[in-house]
Amino acid sequence: MRPLAELERFFERLFERPTARLFRARLQPIQIQRRIERAMENERLSGAGGTIVPNRFGVHLSPADMAAIGEIAGSLAAELADAALTFARAHRYTLADRPQVELVSDPAIRPGEVHVAARYADPILERKRRRASDRTADGGAEDGEEHASEDSEIASHTAVFQVPVVSAPIARLREVRPDGSSRQLTLDGRPLTIGRASDNALVLSDARVSRHHARLQSRRGALVLTDLGSTNGSRVNGVAIDEVVLGEGDRIQLGDTILIVESVPDA
Numbered sequence: 447m448r449p450l451a452e453l454e455r456f457f458e459r460l461f462e463r464p465t466a467r468l469f470r471a472r473l474q475p476i477q478i479q480r481r482i483e484r485a486m487e488n489e490r491l492s493g494a495g496g497t498i499v500p501n502r503f504g505v506h507l508s509p510a511d512m513a514a515i516g517e518i519a520g521s522l523a524a525e526l527a528d529a530a531l532t533f534a535r536a537h538r539y540t541l542a543d544r545p546q547v548e549l550v551s552d553p554a555i556r557p558g559e560v561h562v563a564a565r566y567a568d569p570i571l572e573r574k575r576r577r578a579s580d581r582t583a584d585g586g587a588e589d590g591e592e593h594a595s596e597d598s599e600i601a602s603h604t605a606v607f608q609v610p611v612v613s614a615p616i617a618r619l620r621e622v623r624p625d626g627s628s629r630q631l632t633l634d635g636r637p638l639t640i641g642r643a644s645d646n647a648l649v650l651s652d653a654r655v656s657r658h659h660a661r662l663q664s665r666r667g668a669l670v671l672t673d674l675g676s677t678n679g680s681r682v683n684g685v686a687i688d689e690v691v692l693g694e695g696d697r698i699q700l701g702d703t704i705l706i707v708e709s710v711p712d713a
Contacts, residue, residue, distance in 0.1 A: 475522065475525075475526070477560060478505055478507075478526060478560050478562075479526055479529050479530075479533075481505070481560045481561075481562045482503050482505070482526060482529075482530050482533075482547065482562050482564075483530070483533050484562070485500065485503060485562040485563070485564035486499045486500055486503075486530065486533065486534070486539070486564060487499075488564070489564045489565075489575055489579075490539065491571065491574055491575060491578065496538070496539070496540050497537075497538075497539050497540060498539070498540045498541070498542070498566075498571060499534055499539040499540070499541060500545075500564035500565055500566050500575070501541050501542055501543055501544065501545045501546065501566060501567055502545070502546055502548075502564070502565045502566065502567050503526075503527075503530065503545065503546070503547045503548070503562055503563070503564050503565075504548050504550050504562065504563040504564075504565075505523075505526070505547060505548065505549050505550060505560065505561075505562050506550045506552035506554075506555050506560070506561040506562070506563065507549060507550070507551065507552065507555055507559075507560060508551075508552070508553075508555045508556055508557045508558070508559065509551045509552075509553060510557045511557055511558070512549065512551040515549065517658060518639075518645055518658070519549050521637065521639050521645075521658075521661075522549065523547045523548060523549050524547075524637045525636075525637075526547040527544070527545045527546055527547040528636050528637070530545040530547065531544060531545050542566060542567060542568045542571060543567060546567075616632065616633060616634055616635065617632075617633045617669050617692075617707065617709060617710045618630060618631065618632055618633070618707075618708040618709045619631045619633065619698075619705050619706060619707055619708060620705070620706045620708055621648075621650075621703065621704075621705055622703065622704040622705075622706065623650075623651070623652070623703060624652055624701075624702040624703060630708070631648070631705075633662060633664075633669070635663075635664040636663075636664075637661055637662070637663040638661065638662040638663065639658060639660075639661050639674075640655075640659050640660045640661065640662065640700060641655060641656055641657050641658040641659040641660070641674075641676075642655050642656065642657050642659070643657040643658055646658065650700065650701070650703050652700070652701040652702055652703045653701070654678050654701030654702050655676070655678070655700050655701035655703060656674070656675075656676035656677050656678070658674050658676075659673070659674060659676040659680065659700050659701075660672060660673050660674055660676065660680050660698075660700060661674060662692075668691045668692075669691065669692045669707070669710050670689060670690070670691055670692070671687065671689065671690055671692055671698060672688070672689045673687060673688050673689065676700070678701055680698065680699070680700055681698070681699040682696055682697065682698050682699075683696055683697055684697075684699075692707050692710065693707065693710060694707055694708070694709055694710055695707060
């Protein structure tokens, strides 16, 4: 029960964010996520390592809905990918690697509708998925020898791993505001966007900070800061950066706001 409860809490946090209001009554992010989950379920495969699910998702939306998403399309796609990973973990599915989501503007899609194309990044798994889809479309049964041969091919050529329980380190930062007040922040490993706009995970009340200024995220066990093309730039220990790996004691300056890295886990 615990993984499913964690999944529900994740969705509550994700879709209570301001991004959930972008689509008004026409389309909600939770609808997109449910379509991704359905596509994952529909294209799953049984293999030697258990139930394998797709890890690449093309989300086709109408041009009007894509326009409503605007400049936060990247962060929304990252959040949807995180939710897909959480869903796979909760159901003990196997992935070839971390899910990726791409939002696609498609004139063939009507406003409020969503079409998700799921596939495997691994060519062997993708070939098997297509064969399974073709057999289903033709109404034919799977041939036993062919099925066994495919499973053997996957086992010998594909590096499939069980999704770990913890995907990213937890770090602590202290935010020092322009007025001198401060607060402690705890990062759980999911991408954290920073800026003045209300749709950021960390909203800064600082006139010199851009609407979408920077992103903190975990990458291969390290805490990484990325500047998102901000007007005034991002500095770490007084040096302007585009992207940098952070360590304990580093001072991040965004506008007149300081973020101090108080702790990061050992690699």
